[in-house]
Amino acid sequence: MTRRSKYDRPAHLAERAEGGVRLKTSAMIASIAGEGQRTAPAPFGHALVEAARTRPDIIGLSADLSKYTDLHIFAKAYPDRFYQMGMAEQILMSAAAGLAREGFTPFATTYAVFASRRAYDFIFMAIAEEGLNVKIVCALPGLTTGYGPSHQATEDIAIFRGMPGLTIVDPCDAHEIAQATTAIADHKGPVYMRLLRGNVPMVLDEYGYTFELGKAKMIRGGNDVLIISSGLMTMRALETAKALESDRIDVAVLHVPTIKPLDEATILKEAAKTGRKVVVAENHSVVGGxxxxxxxxxxxxxxxxxxxxxIALPDAFLDAGALPTLHDRYGISTEAMCTRLKAMVG
Structure with a gap:
């Protein structure tokens, strides 16, 4: 059987609104930014270029997806330190392992579905078991594409959480991606980082936030509900908290960008506070995240x-379509979160 190209799909998926108007969305590269929201372009690519200025050991590899993981920024700046591996994710991970053995710090990029499903055993045997200094940075985590189950990595954290010695990072926005890229470059050992690519929202800089590997941080306080969240769902949690102020529902947000190792002490401290309900919000399956x-x-x-x-994605194969529609359908939009929390508190 001939393997389909990652690009062998229509450029757009279409849906019909309630009024019958035909709407189009770029399902693969749709932005999660709201209308008028501040964004920064390719934060991972630019941060990696900056880190590489003083780190000749940093190299980049991709499985035919440099443009779609923002690694093309690095490839343009350092063409002699970039390796295009073609559509061969298992070879990508094996090559990254070999380069790490020679003292390099390889950043290997692909889509989250291909790393977690297709290359798992290679990551386990060649990278994690050996404790090698490979950084696996993957775009389209969770429900950040409308292309359906073939590209929706709704179970990637569940797959990787059981891998010993692997650090897992799920950053919220462009501000954090830039900081996390530097932090994982400095960290010794294998890392899997979920990547929001393209024009990525800027959120956490408004709160004076600084990323620290392995640390959860309170973004805002609140007495009624504590939302514990990671990735883009921290952005949604903050939007929900602001929206519920008019309903006099006081929402705290604890951002947990490092899924493994988990900052258990901070989570226990905040969850133990009397009278607050606890909600965990994640852009991932309800199972294993x-x-x-x-x-x-x-x-x-x-x-x-x-x-x-x-608040998470269902244990199901999700539909294809426009991201706003899908986020509403599966309960991870701001509006859906507001409805859920009102019912919980009421």
Whole structure:
């Protein structure tokens, strides 16, 4: 059977609005930014170029997806330190392992579905078991494309959480991606980082936030509900908290960008505060992600909040379509989160 190209699909998917008007969306590269929201272009690519100025050990590799993982920025700046591996994710990971053995710090990019599903055993055996200094940075995590199950990595964290020695990072926005890129370059050992690419929203800079590998941080306080979130869902959580102020629902947001190792101490401290319900919000399946990790931490420590809920993607193969429609359908839009929290508090 001939393998389909990653690009062997129509450029746009279309849907019909309720009024029958035909709408088009670029399903592969659709931005998660809201209308008028501040964005920064290719934060990972630019941050990697900056890190590489003083780090000749940093190199880049991609499996025919440099443009779609923002690694083309690095390739243009350092063409002699960039390797195009073609549509061969298993070879990509093996080559990255070999280069790490020679003292380099390889950044290997592809889509999250291809790293987690297609190259898992190669990452396990060639990289993680050996503790090699490979950084695996993958675009289209969770529900950030409308192309359906072939490209929606809704279970990547569940797949990778069980891999010993692998650090897992799920940054929120462009501000954090830039900082996290530098941090994982400095970290010794294998890392898997979920990547928001293209024009990425700027959110956390407004809160004076600084990324620290392995640390969860309170972004805002609140007495009624504590949202524990990662990735783009921290942006949604902050939007939800602001929207619910008019309903006099006081929402705190704890951002957890490092999924593994988990900052259990901070999570327990915040979840143990009397009277607050706890909601875990993530751009990932309800199975095996941050929600279940947090629930396990609370259970083992005997911390029982007044209520606990997960806002996550269902354990299902998701539909294709426009991202705003899909985010509403599967409960991870700001509007859907507001509805869920109102019902929980009320």
């Amino acid at each position: 941050l929600g279940e990790a947090v629930a396990g931490v609370l259970m083992r420590a005997g911390v029982m909040p007044s209520g606990f809920a997960q």
